[in-house]
Each structure stands twice: as C-alpha cells, then as structure tokens.
Amino acid sequence: MAVKYLIRENAYHDSVTLMIITREAKKIEGVNEVIVGMGTELNKELAGNLNLLTPELGKITPNDFFISLDSVYDNIAKKAFALVDELLSKKKVESEDYQPSTFESALKYMPDANLVLISLPGKYAAREVKKALLNDKHVMLFSDNVTLEEEIELKKLAKQRGLLMMGPDCGTAIINHVALAFANVIRKGPIGVVGASGTGIQEVTVMIDKLGSGISQAIGTGGRDLKAEVAGIMMIEGIKALQYDPLTEVIVLISKPPDKEVARKVLSILKEGTKPSVVYFIGGDPNMIKEYGSIPGLSLEDTAHKAVAITKGVTIEDFTGFTVTEIDKIIQGEANRLNEKQRYIRGLYTGGTLCDEAMIILSALVGDIYSNIPLKPEGKLSDINKSYRHSLIDLGDDEFTRGKPHPMIDPYVRQERILSEVKDREVAIILMDFVLGFGSHPDPVGTMIPYIQKARESAAQGGRYICMISSVCGTKTDPQGLIGQEKRLKEEGVIVMPSNAQAVRLAAEIVLFKEE
Amino acid sequence: MTKINKLFKQELKIINMGLESFNENLKKQNIKTVHVDWKPPARGNEKMISLLDKLK
Numbered sequence: 001m002a003v004k005y006l007i008r009e010n011a012y013h014d015s016v017t018l019m020i021i022t023r024e025a026k027k028i029e030g031v032n033e034v035i036v037g038m039g040t041e042l043n044k045e046l047a048g049n050l051n052l053l054t055p056e057l058g059k060i061t062p063n064d065f066f067i068s069l070d071s072v073y074d075n076i077a078k079k080a081f082a083l084v085d086e087l088l089s090k091k092k093v094e095s096e097d098y099q100p101s102t103f104e105s106a107l108k109y110m111p112d113a114n115l116v117l118i119s120l121p122g123k124y125a126a127r128e129v130k131k132a133l134l135n136d137k138h139v140m141l142f143s144d145n146v147t148l149e150e151e152i153e154l155k156k157l158a159k160q161r162g163l164l165m166m167g168p169d170c171g172t173a174i175i176n177h178v179a180l181a182f183a184n185v186i187r188k189g190p191i192g193v194v195g196a197s198g199t200g201i202q203e204v205t206v207m208i209d210k211l212g213s214g215i216s217q218a219i220g221t222g223g224r225d226l227k228a229e230v231a232g233i234m235m236i237e238g239i240k241a242l243q244y245d246p247l248t249e250v251i252v253l254i255s256k257p258p259d260k261e262v263a264r265k266v267l268s269i270l271k272e273g274t275k276p277s278v279v280y281f282i283g284g285d286p287n288m289i290k291e292y293g294s295i296p297g298l299s300l301e302d303t304a305h306k307a308v309a310i311t312k313g314v315t316i317e318d319f320t321g322f323t324v325t326e327i328d329k330i331i332q333g334e335a336n337r338l339n340e341k342q343r344y345i346r347g348l349y350t351g352g353t354l355c356d357e358a359m360i361i362l363s364a365l366v367g368d369i370y371s372n373i374p375l376k377p378e379g380k381l382s383d384i385n386k387s388y389r390h391s392l393i394d395l396g397d398d399e400f401t402r403g404k405p406h407p408m409i410d411p412y413v414r415q416e417r418i419l420s421e422v423k424d425r426e427v428a429i430i431l432m433d434f435v436l437g438f439g440s441h442p443d444p445v446g447t448m449i450p451y452i453q454k455a456r457e458s459a460a461q462g463g464r465y466i467c468m469i470s471s472v473c474g475t476k477t478d479p480q481g482l483i484g485q486e487k488r489l490k491e492e493g494v495i496v497m498p499s500n501a502q503a504v505r506l507a508a509e510i511v512l513f514k515e516e
Numbered sequence: 517m518t519k520i521n522k523l524f525k526q527e528l529k530i531i532n533m534g535l536e537s538f539n540e541n542l543k544k545q546n547i548k549t550v551h552v553d554w555k556p557p558a559r560g561n562e563k564m565i566s567l568l569d570k571l572k
Contacts (some may be wrong), residue, residue: 012555014535062556099553106531110550116524117542119534127569128533138523142534162519178528178547181538216540217524241520438541479544 003052004077005068012038012063015121019405023412025069028083030076034069036084036405038062040121046403049315062121103131115164117180119143125168126150132156134164140220140331141167142181148229151222155233164241165234170220171198171439174205180220182388182408182439185477189214191307192248194238196221196255199351199435202284202473204254207304207499208477213311215248226258232266238267243273250310251277252303256356257284267292278306282353283360283375299501300357316362322502330495331506335513337465340421342428343514345507346421347392348414350407350444351473351500354433355394356502365508366390372397387421392431408440413449422455422466428465428514429507432454433500434485445472445485452492467510468494471503 015038022036033050037043039060046051052068060066067084071077087272118125122145132139133154141154146168158165166173168223172195174178177188182198186205193215195201201218208215219238226232235253242248251270258266258281270277271292279289280297289296295310296316297303305319306394324330345362349355355373363369370391372384381388384399394400395407395414407413414432421427434444441447450469459466470489474482486496497503530549533541539551558564 010555012553016535016537028534068557097551099551101553101555103531103533103552106533106552107548110531110548113529113531113550114523115528116531116533117538119538120554121556123562124565127565132531136519137531138520142538164520164523176524176526176528178545179541241518241524244518244521245524247524402552438545439538 001051001070002072003054003068003070005052005054005057005073006081007056007060008065009060010063011065012067014119014245016405016409017088019403021084021411023405023410024087025067025080025084027074028080028472030071031080032070034067034080035403036067037065039064039066042403045341053398088416102114102178103128107135113137115140115175116314117142118155118167119181122168123515126154129154129165130157133161133163136161136163137286138164139166140170140173140180141165141222142170143167144169145236148224148227151224152230152233155225155230159233159237164219166220167222167505169224172201172218173220174215174218176217179438182435182437183476183478184209184437184473186475187214188216190216190247190249190311191252191340192216192242192250193218193252193254194221194235194242195219195234195253196223196225196355197282199473200254200280200353200357202351202435202437203300203354203357203500204252204280204304206473206475207301208308210498211304211308213308216245219378220296221255223256226255226262226266228259232258232262235266236269239269239273243275249275250328251275252297252307253277253279254303255281256298256353257281260288263288267294270294272306276310278303278310282356299361299499300353301499301501320505322505323498327506327509331509331513334467334495334510338428338467338510338514339464341425342464343511344424344426345390345392345429345431345511346387346424346427347504347507348417348421349392349394349433350396350411350414351433351435352394352396354435354473354500355392357500358392358431361501361504362390362392362508365505368510372399387424393417408435408444411441411444411447415448418448418451418455419458422459425462425464427466429469429510431503431507432468432470432494433503434472434474434489436478436480436482436485437516438479440480443485445488449488449492452494456493467490467507469497469507470494471497471500473500
C-alpha cells in the first residue's frame with residue numbers, strides 16, 4: 001500500500017460529480033484504489049474500508065475536498081490528481097452562469113422563482129426546504145436521509161401555505177411539461193398523475209405516451225407519503241390540485257401499498273371529485289379501490305392502458321397480455337435454445353419500482369422469487385451479490401449505492417453483475433430494464449453492450465445460450481431516443497418488449513413452456 | 517385558486533440546490549434557473565448550524 005492524498009479546504013463539489021470522477025480516476029493504469037469526495041463521515045468510512053484513510057484525512061470536514069489513492073508510482077498519483085482537476089474545471093467551464101452561494105442570495109437574484117429543486121445531502125436539506133416554503137416557493141426534494149419527523153413538519157407547513165412539497169426521496173416529477181430530476185419527455189395530454197414512486201411514474205407516463213396520449217402534470221410525493229405517520233398529505237393536495245385543474249380529465253395514482261386508513265382517506269378524496277381515476281397500489285388489494293369507485297390498475301402498463309381508455313371513451317379492459325405479434329413463436333424459439341438445466345430467471349434492475357412490479361408479476365406465474373428487496377422476508381437473499389434460483393435484484397437499492405452513483409446514472413454495477421450471473425449454469429434468462437429520460441445516463445444501452453457481448457461469449461464457451469429480455473422505459477423524444485436504444489439492443493439479439501410487465505411475462509412464459 | 521393551481525399556469529423558474537446535473541438538464545429544457553454554489557454551513561459542524569439557526 002502506498003497512499004497518496006490531496007486535501008483542499010473549503011472546496012465543495014456535489015456527490016454525483018465526485019462519484020463519477022472517482023470512476024474515471026480508477027481507470028488510470030497503476031491506480032489500485034482511489035476515492036474522490038468531500039470529507040463526510042461516510043466518505044471517510046469508505047476511504048477507511050479501502051485502506052485509504054490517513055490521520056490527516058481523518059481530520060477534514062464535510063466541505064473539504066479530498067483525493068486519496070493507492071499507487072506505488074508518484075507520477076501515477078500526479079496524473080490522477082491532474083485528471084481530477086481537469087474534470088472538475090471542465091464542469092466549471094460548462095457552468096459560466098452566476099452561481100450565488102446561498103438560497104437567500106439566489107432569491108435576490110431570481111425573486112420570481114416559483115420552485116426550488118433540492119438535492120443536497122439529506123441532513124442539510126430540511127433547513128433549506130423550510131426557507132423555500134417560508135418564502136412561498138414550491139419544493140421538490142430529491143434528497144433522501146431526511147427524517148420522518150422533518151418530512152411531516154415540512155409537509156404540514158407546505159399544506160398550510162398551499163404549496164407543493166414533493167419528497168423527500170422524490171425522484172420524478174413533471175410540472176408544466178418540465179422534467180424535474182429523473183423524468184421523461186412526455187406528450188401534453190389529459191391524464192394527471194400523482195405518484196409515490198419515481199420509476200413507477202416514469203413507466204406509467206412513458207406508457208401513456210406510447211399509447212398516443214399524454215399528461216397534464218405528474219406530481220411526485222416521495223415514497224413515505226402514504227405511511228400512517230405522513231397520512232398522505234401531499235398525495236391528497238396533489239389530487240385536489242388535479243381535480244381543480246381544467247386540463248386534467250383523468251387522475252392516476254401510483255404507490256406501494258399504503259397504510260389502510262390512509263388508503264381510505266385518499267380514495268374518498270378521489271370519490272368526492274367528479275373526475276374518473278385509475279389507482280395502482282403496487283401489489284395491494286384492488287377490491288378496496290373498486291369499493292370507492294376508482295378503477296384498479298393491475299400493472300404500471302395496465303394502469304396507463306386504463307387511463308388512456310377512459311380519455312378515449314372506449315371500453316376499459318384489463319390488460320395482462322402481449323402487444324407483440326407472434327409471441328408464441330418467440331416463446332417456443334427461445335425455450336428450445338436453452339438446455340435442460342437452464343431454468344432460472346435473473347432480473348438485473350436499475351429502477352426500484354420496476355423491480356417491485358417484476359417480482360409481483362413473476363411470483364404469480366412461477367412461484368418463489370429471491371431478491372435484495374423481497375416481497376416476503378423469506379425471499380431475502382443471504383448474500384446480495386449472489387443470486388439464487390429466480391432472483392430479481394434492485395441494483396439501485398442502498399446496499400449497492402453506498403458512496404457510489406445510482407445505476408440509472410452509472411450502470412457499472414450491472415456490468416459486473418451480468419458476467420457473474422451467466423456463469424451460473426442454471427440461468428436461462430437475463431431480464432433488464434433501461435430507463436431513459438433526463439437525469440439518466442446519456443447512453444444506458446451503450447454502457448451495457450460490451451458486457452452483453454462478453455456475457456454471451458462466456459455462456460457460449462460453456463456451450464450455453466442465454467436468453468436476454470429487456471424493456472426500455474423511454475420515449476422517442478427523450479434525450480437518449482427510444483428508437484436508437486431499442487435498435488442497438490435488438491442488434492445484440494436482446495428481445496425488446498414494449499413494457500416491463502410484458503418483458504417479465506415473456507420471461508415467465510419461456511420458463512413455463514420449458515417445464516411442460 | 518390554490519397556489520398549486522396557479523403554479524400550473526406559470527412559467528417555471530427554478531432555484532437548484534445540489535446536483536449540478538439537474539440544473540444542466542433544466543437548462544437543456546430552456547428553463548430559467550439559478551444554481552446555488554452551496555457549501556455545508558458552519559463547515560458542516562452540526563452544533564454550530566443549530567446555534568446559527570437559533571440566532572436567525
């Protein structure tokens with residue numbers, strides 16, 4: 001070990017920028033380990049785990065910047081420090097605009113600002129949110145690690161002042177057709193969405209767009225809004241706003257199963273209004289939804305189908321099938337290419353709610369599913385890095401993203417994972433999501449293609465074919481472009497399905513056909 | 517009309533605090549933004565932060 005480090009006091013950079021720069025610095029030949037970050041307790045702990053923590057680094061504060069690396073060569077360390085500086089200065093050149101250093105000075109510069117988007121480290125976020133709300137600004141709070149008590153206090157304050165407080169941990173919103181944080185480019189249309197799940201909102205709004213319709217607004221609430229403690233404060237305010245909004249004809253709600261009392265409250269607010277509604281409580285009981293006169297969605301795709309059907313005035317039917325022609329041929333063809341021992345599905349997900357949805361659909365069709373975020377406690381993988389039987393992994397969960405960027409920003413964690421999955425002789429199918437839109441990696445498919453090829457070669461060396469199925473959550477007008485991304489997957493022999501639900505169903509059908 | 521419904525009729529003007537990439541994405545959508553060059557207050561010293569908050 002030869003640790004070389006650099007400290008710069010009072011030089012703050014955001015965590016995502018630094019995590020991406022860390023990855024670039026790690027690529028330098030001769031650098032064994034490296035961490036580039038701010039002197040937070042977490043980063044010091046991560047540096048300690050990599051044996052990169054020196055006594056001097058132990059003393060720095062969260063607004064001191066540091067680089068620490070292990071390399072026996074002095075010139076390699078210099079090269080790495082220079083690269084980090086170059087990447088950071090490139091960032092500065094890109095942002096030539098005036099950047100005030102506090103919320104107060106930003107407000108003086110833009111007094112008519114109407115929304116504040118906050119993605120600061122969680123423990124500092126609440127005080128900035130409070131300032132924004134007290135200045136009558138709507139808030140989207142992307143940060144996590146905000147306490148439940150803070151969330152309740154901030155949402156009550158927002159409600160009292162008639163403001164939006166989307167979050168904490170709100171990954172997706174589309175307000176006035178502006179994509180905030182992680183969101184897609186969706187057509188304008190008559191469907192208003194309120195969701196407590198980021199990729200849930202993304203998949204539903206994308207499907208609405210694919211079906212030729214569009215949205216009025218997509219309001220995010222953060223994942224805890226429908227817990228008993230928070231009592232659905234923001235979902236209720238969101239519903240009321242959509243009920244009053246002349247451009248919204250149908251209201252769509254998306255959430256993980258809420259607290260029962262909160263569900264009743266939310267559904268009764270919908271019932272009081274005059275607008276029809278489709279509600280998808282992911283994995284929840286559809287009967288309660290029906291009791292209150294709303295239409296239950298059966299998947300994210302089915303939710304979109306039903307909302308669009310209402311706006312078109314056509315019959316509302318459950319959609320649990322396929323829109324791809326000759327699906328039986330695909331099922332038989334793929335099943336026949338697998339050998340006798342290959343029988344398991346491995347889902348490698350970047351979108352948390354897409355993984356949840358996949359587990360619900362798959363468990364109903366093929367039985368027990370194992371995961372790092374299981375539906376039932378007995379489905380928990382004992383080692384998250386090692387799949388077992390049918391496993392669906394949420395690679396964006398905290399256990400994978402500690403000190404590292406989320407796989408929707410940088411999918412490297414999946415690159416390694418696909419290679420280890422195909423070494424398992426019992427693996428038949430690799431299932432993957434690709435999430436496009438603002439916020440996501442500029443070319444999520446491109447980052448995976450070399451690894452898809454390597455995975456195929458590795459299986460072929462063992463005399464096996466691997467069936468790969470994907471769905472791309474994106475639209476033609478997203479920055480990455482749906483058509484190009486899908487085309488490149490197809491060129492690699494990856495089956496591309498129009499939705500996550502259909503991709504999962506296809507995987508199940510192939511496995512079931514083989515068992516017959 | 518509530519403030520949320522008023523917002524639905526306005527042009528969005530956004531103060532961004534945190535990830536610069538979010539600000540860049542807003543600019544790509546031709547949204548007027550101001551990015552705050554934020555640093556942890558009181559050098560990240562939590563006791564000091566709460567004292568500062570009480571002073572205000």
